[in-house]
Amino acid sequence: MNIILLGPPGAGKGTQAHRLVAERGMVQLSTGDMLRAARTSGTEMGKQVAAVMDAGKLVTDEIVIGLIAEQLDSATDAGFIFDGFPRTLAQADALGELLESKGASLEAVVEMQVDDEALVARITGRFTCGECGEGYHDTFKTPAVENTCDNCGSVGSFKRRADDNEDALRTRLMAYYKDTSPLIGYYYAKNMLKRIDGLGEIDEVAGRISGALDG
Ligand code: AMP
Numbered sequence: 001m002n003i004i005l006l007g008p009p010g011a012g013k014g015t016q017a018h019r020l021v022a023e024r025g026m027v028q029l030s031t032g033d034m035l036r037a038a039r040t041s042g043t044e045m046g047k048q049v050a051a052v053m054d055a056g057k058l059v060t061d062e063i064v065i066g067l068i069a070e071q072l073d074s075a076t077d078a079g080f081i082f083d084g085f086p087r088t089l090a091q092a093d094a095l096g097e098l099l100e101s102k103g104a105s106l107e108a109v110v111e112m113q114v115d116d117e118a119l120v121a122r123i124t125g126r127f128t129c130g131e132c133g134e135g136y137h138d139t140f141k142t143p144a145v146e147n148t149c150d151n152c153g154s155v156g157s158f159k160r161r162a163d164d165n166e167d168a169l170r171t172r173l174m175a176y177y178k179d180t181s182p183l184i185g186y187y188y189a190k191n192m193l194k195r196i197d198g199l200g201e202i203d204e205v206a207g208r209i210s211g212a213l214d215g
Helices: 013-024 031-040 043-054 061-073 089-101 118-122 166-180 183-187 201-215
Strands: 003-006 027-030 080-083 109-113 124-127 133-139 192-198
Touching: 003 013, 003 183, 013 027, 013 080, 013 201, 027 031, 031 043, 031 061, 031 080, 043 061, 043 166, 061 089, 080 192, 109 183, 109 201, 118 166, 166 183, 166 201, 183 192, 192 201
Parallel strands: 003 080, 003 109, 027 080, 109 192
Antiparallel strands: 124 133
């Protein structure tokens, strides 16, 4: 089953994608993670997108479609979770064509609904373990032992995203409403849209997603 997790920045797409990977063996394809990896490894493309990402703007369709196209050959029986992709109508069309060319299809698009105020609170306090990727938050989920990852035990490896600040977040939200939210109508018309409430505990939201996918 190939699915898209759709929602504004901070809706919890990455967190829920990790759950689906652990529980169902699906493969997460996050263009945000791919772009951050390109920056860390210092590739030409990584350098090209750095300023755009830090400002909270969208990287070109050509770059992100290329990144996804490279990944679609990886073997998966359980299916792909597209996380943070597509973000424009052009990307949505390209994804449909890419899947079709592999003899595959998209089964569901889960829209995670979270209001703006909650997004700001979630994003401005979040950080992750640089070793294992476990997510934390200054208010909602602090590590049991200060500066130590609950999951992998590494010390001093927490990091914050450069674009998780209020200015960049405002730009990211604008990009979501202007360029990405038209996808809601696009997938609704294709009868693929499942809307769920993205507010609440991680387990609760995970339950709603499972219900939407299996129901
Ligand atoms: P994310 O981790 O999904 O929040 O993405 C972080 C940043 O990477 C975004 O603010 C964009 O600058 C860029 N990005 C990630 N995915 C896309 C995409 N599908 N289209 C355009 N830009 C993207």
